[in-house]
Amino acid sequence: MTEDFKPDKDKIAKDRHEVLERMNEELATAEVPAEILVSEAVENGPEILTVDLYQLGAASDEVLGEFYFTPLATENDKVGYFNCVITLSEELEQAYLGKLYEAVAVLDFHLMLGSFGVSADGAFFSYKLTVPYALDMDKDTLFETVNIATGNAIAVCDQWTDMMLRISEGKGDVEDVKSAFGM
Numbered sequence: 001m002t003e004d005f006k007p008d009k010d011k012i013a014k015d016r017h018e019v020l021e022r023m024n025e026e027l028a029t030a031e032v033p034a035e036i037l038v039s040e041a042v043e044n045g046p047e048i049l050t051v052d053l054y055q056l057g058a059a060s061d062e063v064l065g066e067f068y069f070t071p072l073a074t075e076n077d078k079v080g081y082f083n084c085v086i087t088l089s090e091e092l093e094q095a096y097l098g099k100l101y102e103a104v105a106v107l108d109f110h111l112m113l114g115s116f117g118v119s120a121d122g123a124f125f126s127y128k129l130t131v132p133y134a135l136d137m138d139k140d141t142l143f144e145t146v147n148i149a150t151g152n153a154i155a156v157c158d159q160w161t162d163m164m165l166r167i168s169e170g171k172g173d174v175e176d177v178k179s180a181f182g183m
Helices: 009-029 094-110 139-168 174-180
Strands: 034-038 047-052 064-069 079-089 115-118 125-134
Touching: 009 034, 009 047, 009 064, 009 139, 064 139, 079 139, 094 115, 094 139, 094 174, 125 139, 139 174
Parallel strands: none
Antiparallel strands: 034 047, 047 064, 064 079, 079 125, 115 125
């Protein structure tokens, strides 16, 4: 990226929209339920590609993927961010949160990318991966970057969803995570 790069917000917004549209079209071709929404709760909120990831894990039928670009913060930004947020549960049992927190801490330490987490109110259990990218990246390269990030986020969740949901239901603990890493 050149030092004198100045972001063209309109071009960036157009490219981001077209990347999300292309992803949505590819998901439709694969018969994966998805749609692009705009958050009404946030003024000037980002477009969010929402995807029903019902195939994730063995017993998960309400897993929701949300994929979006963070809005630019300043007129001089040179880096943008693409976010993958996959919500695994919206109904955590408070009695098992301690075990889940402990298991998440160990798992996150060993993951190569992204992290699992629980919302501040203890209700939602999600995985999040945020990827930085140069704002002067061409649209095709941006699509490839976003596609790789999305695929990796889904792969990590697919690997760990069943175990982590069992722990969130009191049917496992941190020892399961340690055992998965050979500890």
